[in-house]
Amino acid sequence: MxxxxxxxxxxxxxxxxxxxxxxxxxxxxxxxxxxxxxxxxxxxxxxxxxxxxxxxxxxxxxxxxxxxxxxxxxxxxxxxxxxxxxxxxxxxxxxxxxxxxxxxxxxxxxxxxxxxxxGEARIALAVDEKSGKHLHPSMATEVVKGANGQRLNGEKFFVFDGAGADAFIVAAGPLQALTLWMVPADAAGVNVQPMQMLDSRNVARVLFDNVVLTPDMALSAESARKALDETLDRARACLAAESLGLLREIFERTVAYMKERVQFDVVIGSFQALQHRVARLYAELELLESCVLAAFEAIDAGRESDVALYSSMAKARAAELCEKIGNESVQLHGGIGVTDELDLGLFYKRARMLQRMLGDASFHRDRYATLKGF
CATH class of the missing domain: 1.10.540.10 (Acyl-CoA dehydrogenase/oxidase, N-terminal domain)
Structure with a gap:
C-alpha cells in the first residue's frame, strides 16, 4: 500500500x-x-x-x-x-x-x-428527501406505470448544484429496488426551488409532478444501486478531503490568533490548558488525514470493499471534527469568533454543512459497523 x-x-x-x-x-x-x-x-x-x-x-x-x-x-x-x-x-x-x-x-x-x-452542461444528483436522512429506506419518490407509460412523482431536497442544472439524475424508490433516471431540467412537471442554506451554496429542492419518462432516460436497472453506492463513496471521500482542508485552515488561523491575542498581559497561547486543547485537535486532524488518504488509496487500487469501509470511516471522522473543531475555534477566539467580520464564521458554517452532506457521523458509523458484520 x-x-x-x-x-x-x-x-x-x-x-x-x-x-x-x-x-x-x-x-x-x-x-x-x-x-x-x-x-x-x-x-x-x-x-x-x-x-x-x-x-x-x-x-x-x-x-x-x-x-x-x-x-x-x-x-x-x-x-x-x-x-x-x-x-x-x-x-x-x-x-x-x-x-x-x-x-x-x-x-x-x-x-x-x-x-x-x-463545462457546457451541468448535471445534479437528486437522491435525498425531506426526512433529512441520507438514503432513507422509505424513499417516497416513485415511478408510476400506467396506460400512457411511466411517470415520475416525488420531491428531492438538498440537491447540490441543483439551481441552474441542465438535468437531474433522479433516484426513485423503494431503496431496495432503486432505479436511476436522467431527467432534463426543462421537462414538463419539473420544478426547481433554490434552498437558503447556512453556507450560501447552491442547493435546491426539486419537485417531480407526473414527469413523463421514456426508455432512453433510464440508467441501468441492474447496477443502479451498486453504481450509486460506488459513486457516493467517492464523493464522500472527496467531502472528507474538503473537510480536512477547511479544518486545517480553521486550526491554523486559530493557532495564529492565540499567538497574538493578549490577556492578563500575556498571549493566550502561553496558557497550558489551551495548549492541551489545541494539541488534541492537531492529533485528531492527523488521524483524519490518514483516513482520507486510506480511502483514496483504496479507490485508486480498485479495492471496492475497502472503498466503502474507508470512505465511511473518513466521512464519520470528518463529520465529528467539523463540529468539534468548529466549536473549539469559536471558543478559543472568544467574542470575536461569532462576528461576521471574521472569516472564521464562513468556515464554521461550511463545516456544519459538510458535517451532514451525504451522511452524518451517525449514518457512517452505523454503515461501517454493518459492513464489518456487526
Missing part, C-alpha cells in the same frame, strides 16, 4: 493550491453570499477550472479523462476547503460522470460526458 502522490498528482495539487489562493480567496465566497448569486459560484472561475482539466481529472482514458487518480483529486478538494471555494466540482467531476460511466447507456455517455468535460 502506498499513499505517496505521483509526480502528476503533485503537479495537480500544487497548481490547485496556487490557482485557488490567487483566484478564489475567501473574500470571493463572502461576495457570492452578499450578492446572493443564485448558482452559488463564479461561472468564469469554473470555466478556468474546466480548461485546466479538473472535471476529467479522475476519469479513465477511455472516456477522454486524465486518469490522475483520486489521491490527486483529493488534494484539489483539500485546496477547495482551505480557500472555502464554492465550485460545482463534486457534482460535475465526480458524481455525474462516475454515475454515467457505471450505469449510463452508450448514448447517455456520448451525449453528456463531453458536455460535462467542456
Amino acid at each position: 502506498t499513499m505517496l502522490l505521483s509526480q502528476e498528482q503533485e503537479l495537480l495539487k500544487d497548481s490547485a493550491m496556487a490557482f485557488l489562493s490567487e483566484q478564489a480567496p475567501v473574500a470571493q465566497q463572502r461576495k457570492l453570499r452578499d450578492d446572493k448569486v443564485a448558482q452559488g459560484f463564479d461561472a468564469h472561475l469554473w470555466q478556468q477550472m474546466v480548461e485546466m482539466g479538473w472535471p476529467v481529472a479522475v476519469l479513465p482514458e477511455a472516456h477522454d479523462g486524465l486518469q490522475v487518480g483520486y489521491l490527486g483529486m483529493g488534494a484539489v478538494f483539500e485546496a477547495l476547503g482551505r480557500q472555502l471555494a464554492a465550485q460545482p466540482l463534486l457534482s460535475q467531476a465526480v458524481i455525474a460522470p462516475e454515475l454515467l460511466i457505471r450505469a449510463g447507456s452508450s448514448a447517455q455517455q456520448a451525449h453528456w460526458l463531453p458536455r460535462l468535460a467542456s
